[in-house]
Amino acid sequence: MSDDLTQVDAWWRAANYLSAAQIYLLDNPLLQEPLRADHIKPRLLGHWGTSPGLNFVYAHLNRAIRARDLDMIFIAGPGHGGPAVLANAWLEGTYGEVYPEAGHGAEEIRRFVKQFSFPGGVPSHAAPETPGSIHEGGELGYSLMHAHGAAFDNPDLHVACVIGDGEAEAGPLAASWPSIRFVDAARDGAVLPILHLNGYRIAGPTVMGRMDDAALDALFRGHGYAPLFVCGDEPARMHRDMAAALDAAFDSIAAIQRAARDGTATPAETPRWPLIVLRSPKGWTGPERVDGAPVEGTHRAHQIPLPGVKDDPDHLRQLEAWLKSYRPDELFRDGAPAEALRAIAPEGVRRMSANPAANGGRLLRPLDLPALAPAEVEVPAPGAVQASANKALGAWLREVMRANPDNFRLFGPDETESNKLDAVFDVTGRKATGEVRDDDADLAPDGRVMEVLSEHLCQGWLEGYLLTGRHGLFNSYEAFVHIAASMFNQHAKWLRVSGGLAWRAPVASLNYLLTSHVWRQDHNGFSHQDPGFLDHVASKGAEVVRIYLPPDANCLLQVARACLESRDRVNVIVSGKHEESQWLSPEAARAHCEAGLGAWDWASDEVPPDVVMACAGDVPTQETLAAVALLREHLPDLALRVVNVVDLMALQPPPRNADGLDDAGFDALFTTDKPVIFAFHGYPGLIHELTYRRRNHHNFHVHGYSESGTTTTPADMAVRNALDRFHLVLAALRRSGRDDPAAEALAAHCRDRLEAHHDHVRATGTDLPEIRDWRWPG
Known part of the structure; x- marks a missing residue:
């Protein structure tokens, strides 16, 4: 191999070593003494099978970054690819910069290896704790869409996205292939999908892993890609082929972007972006056989290829031989990568694990937000305007x-x-x-x-x-x-x-x-x-x-x-x-939204309420105010308070919500002993969940969606779920205890209007005019 590919191979071996060590080792991270059972973690958790392929890609991308000075981030789509991403971040030195206690050094590498899938440590995915990650990978299917989102409006960024063949079976991933058609080569960055076919899921073969190259080529050409294939298991040849494929891919990306940006591209023509199909054995470079059964290149390499190392001396010896096959004594010195290995890593922010785009808040510019006034609605009086x-x-x-x-x-x-x-x-x-x-x-x-x-x-x-x-x-x-x-x-x-x-x-x-x-x-x-x-x-x-x-x-x-x-x-x-x-003027809306919720004095009586009429949502607000108008018309002596909730989570008290309304404020608004008829946009249980710790919770009577729907009119939807004005009035009468003649007459009126509504809707297909054309009387 050429010198640069020899360096790539050394990096690959180091990353493979660290990936396996994280899964197995509690101590003795660099095998400086013979491996013993007490060096092994008590619970072996993690996934080996995808790691060597991810490490292979990462090592080769580093070569391309150095050669071309590329601005690049890395997305690891395969589930449980954490050991590989962590290993490369550690080798690049970024991990130690973020977490000095688990960086380079004899004690630090011990902590780094031990922490993987260990209590108080880090998970087996490329989680938020992982430098360089914007994609966890624990739930499959989202890697390629995340990659394209990262590339939009990021003209200099290259996003290398490794897609596992198990992940490729997920519906969201299958829908993601046409994302290249949404890339504007003149203003966006580039995504390089690398489909890693190692052939197996956890217990069986993958669909794409069993497709031949001709079928895959036809599939991806149909999507608009120009596929490049790298297939095999012999490291030297695979290194040469991968280097050539990446050089061709980045040459193609540069040509596409140059043509789009200098105006020589055909406007209506969608460029054929490159895609790499990498076929390599599952668990590549790991144990070939365990207990007489093949492992490398089979589903048995998916998780823990040597499960019995704690108790089985043969498994322990096989693990030691496997780890030593990477020649760690050449790769590490005093708990750090050897000087030759450090020298081939990209520098500074060119390291994929240190790229600021993968810690996007560092690049975040506040939006230039225009004034609201030109879009605001003039509301001379509550309910006077429709919009x-x-x-x-x-x-x-x-x-x-x-x-x-x-x-x-x-x-x-x-x-x-x-x-x-x-x-x-x-x-x-x-x-x-x-x-x-x-x-x-x-x-x-x-x-x-x-x-x-x-x-x-x-x-x-x-x-x-x-x-x-x-x-x-x-x-x-x-x-x-x-x-x-x-x-x-x-x-x-x-x-x-x-x-x-x-x-x-x-x-x-x-x-x-x-x-x-x-x-x-x-x-x-x-x-x-x-x-x-x-x-x-x-x-x-x-x-x-x-x-x-x-x-x-x-x-x-x-x-x-x-x-x-x-x-x-x-x-x-x-x-x-x-x-x-429309209910609130711009000024009133500003104050109301800053508070998150509050009483609408213009719709409430000035005396302490007999009933609180609460609402959250546009339709519930309309129906609540219509109910209040009916109550005020027929029972003017019934004191009402209208409370509108904009920020639903404000109902939840501190400390569960640090910004929630405190108990004193809640009691002042909703009272401590009066019925609250709450018209809510969603399922009623959510209001109870948010308020169950409040003193007056037992008096909350929530009307919301009760899974009663059909093709019908707007008002009939509310009636079917008892969210309409008539049901809200009936609830207020029932909960307030009013049973005098005026209250009985109002209840009879509401039942009558519900019957009239039922008949009118089914006869005409429209709502009653008195409902459809209702306006707040002001």
Whole structure:
């Protein structure tokens, strides 16, 4: 081999040694004495099978970085690839810079090896604790979309993304291959997918691992790639072939970007980006056979190839021979990489484990947020104006995109216009993925509105974009954001862990706008009616999540600005897109949203209340105020207080929510002994979960979605779930104990109007005019 490939091989051997040592060794990390059973961890946890392939790729990428001065980050898609990523970060010296106690040195390397999958240590994935990682890899399927999100608006960045063949079977990953069609070579960076086919999952062969090269070549050419194949098991030849493939790939990337940036590329032509298919044995360089059964190149190499080393002397001897086959005495000196090994690592921020893009908060620039005033709705009196909250938000987002042309993107399925955010198209188009035709609407090769009918892709791109130092917003139908619920879960956990790491700089928050929500899915029907994402989000705790239910346009604008200014959180905003009554002036909305919740004095009586009418959400607010108007008309002596909640998590008391309303404030607002009729956007149980520690919780009577839906009118959706004004009035009468003639007459009136509503809706297909055209009497 050439000198540079000999160096690559040395790095590969060192990384393989450290990967295996992390899985097995409690002590004696460099085999400076004969290996004994007491040097072995009591519980062998981790996965060997994918590590040698990841180390092989990493070593060769380092050669390319040095030769070409590339700005590159590394994404390890295979599950449980942690040993390899950790090993390379340690070899590069980054790990010791972040964690000096586990860096270079005799005692430090012992700690580094011991901590892997060990109590008080680090997990077996490339977790937030791992320098250089923006992708954990514990849940399969998201690596390629994270890689592309990182590349958007990052023109100098190269993202090397290793995809395991087991991961390639995941639905989100299968949907990710067309992501290259969303890359603008003139303004974006480049993603190099490296499909690592080692042939097996945990117990059986993988689909792509059993496909021949011709089939794979046809598949990826169909997706628009130019595949390069590196296949075999003989190290010297594989080193030569991998070096040649990477040189060809980076030459191709440079040519594509040069043509796009100097204007010589054909505008309508989608370039063929390179992709490498690497076939190598599972558990490559590990034990070939154990107890007479083949291991290397089979599913038995997936986890612990030598499971009995603690108790079986033959396994212990085999482990020692395996580790010594890497010749650690040549690779390490005094608990550190040998000088020759350190000399071949990239330097400074060119190390993939130290690249600032993988600690995106270091690169984060605050958004230039325009004034809200031009988008705000003038509200001369509560309920006097009808407007679409989302339309107002769209007008403001247009200016956000205008002011931040390389730092903010809007992501979502094909509903930007339907969701009333189409004002953004005054500034930028939808990202075109091929030819732009004359009859296409709002389509542009350099568009920054990322529309694709995959919630997984939308969220994955946004996560990669955020974690490398930018900002964005994901808008989705409320019912279908559940598709990406597991991705939310992983991101929220990432933020919780990274928030406790001083070296991880805060990143922009992941912001959701959930619209086309449960109460206005009357035409799509039951399948589109599910507000349960809020329950899932709330379970992650106020430390990392916020849930906002703005009742009108001006509150939505206030909330949206706060979300875009926030850091290290997941923010969920639920807002309807239809025209609705507007309640608060811009000034009142600002004060209300800063408080998070509060009494609306203009809708409340000045005396202590007999009943508190609470609401959270646009439709619940409308129905609550309609109920209050009915109660005031028929029972003027019944004292009412209207409480509106914008920040749902503010209901949760300290210390569970450090920013929650304290008990004194909660008691002053909701009283300590009066009934609270709470109209809520989602499932009622969530309000009880957030308030169960409060003194007056036993008096909370929550009306929300009760899984009763169909294709029907807007008002009938509320009636079916007892969220409508008439049911709220009946609840207030029942809980207040009023049984006088006036109360009985009002109850009879409500039951009568519910019957009339039932008959009218089924006869005409529309809501009663008195409901449809209702306005706050003021």
